[in-house]
Amino acid sequence: MAKHVVIYSTPTCPYCIRAKQFLKENNINFEDIDVTQDHAQAEIMIEKSGQMGVPVLDIEGDIIVGFDRDKIKTALGI
């Protein structure tokens, strides 16, 4: 079954754009949370990842900071 993927991002961050592009290319559905619009979600992201940089991916508890293609692939099993 497909894993639930959440990406915390800002519209202006190039690596967020690339990460989302990468997920789309691999036909992965994801929930995109724009942390500039939702400050409560921004706090959740900071708590989950222990840092403030975007993007942060939450792949069913696997927290990946930054656009790390290899880590994302491993977490998704693709």
Place this chain on the structure above:
Amino acid sequence: MHDLIIIGAGPAGITASVYAARKRLNTLVISPDIGGQAAWSGDIENYTGYQFISGPELAAKFEEHMRKFDIQLKENEFVVDLNKSGEIITVKTNKGEYQAKAVIVASGKRTKELSIPGEKEYKNKGLSYCATCDGPLFFDKSVAVIGGGNSALDAAAQLVRIAKEIYIINISSALTGDEIIQESMRNNNKVKIYNDTRVLAVLGGKMVTGIKILRQNKEELLPVEGVFVEIGLLPNTDFAGILEKNESNEIIVNANNETSVEGIFAAGDVTNVPEKQIIIAAGEGSKACLGVFHYLSRHKFNS
């Protein structure tokens, strides 16, 4: 073997790749990212044809233009060594080795670090090198921008729309960026400019809570939750030991973008070309590629 390897995919590398594709050169582009520093810029109002465009948008347009052509691209890969033996130039990366008749180095620049206590510990924990990316997370918070040049002012200009107050911490006695942004920062009541001030340390618990500064010879504690480091740039030339460089470690090129090694060209911010601008880097990239084209057509290769 490739006709041409382009190292870097910022404005210079991408423009060179578009020219190379149109000249039907067998080209490989190697780069850790796409868009280079342009992708990290805020608002761009001096790229002809666009009265206003954001850095990420312009970078996306560059990329779109490149991808229109069938250009081989190794993304997420960085060059560790560059060498020439006989007529063959070898480019070694963290993942493999490639060979070409000609190379364009367009690897650009990276942000300089402060090298002070707390900088490494608090990276991404309140300390950032990219206001464009991370700025929006500092909504209604107090932040400090370290630096006094154009990139610092650009960061401050982005942050005034988000943060509660912005301190510009400038080591020199006056700001040096474009007068038009200097003026708008001076006239903004959210912005406080501290000239002749050095940052000594970044402080915090789990996240940044402040910085220790030396202001007019007095140590002070400035409570901020965000620190944006914008103190200048270093050329990405660690792999280019065989090329001649100037005192700032930039690759020396002549008017035809030729370096000290025949067959190796360079373009954009990584070179000693005066003025670092997106439009200049793009222009230099096209010039370097045309130089390569002439070099390949007049040079007889044995292979």
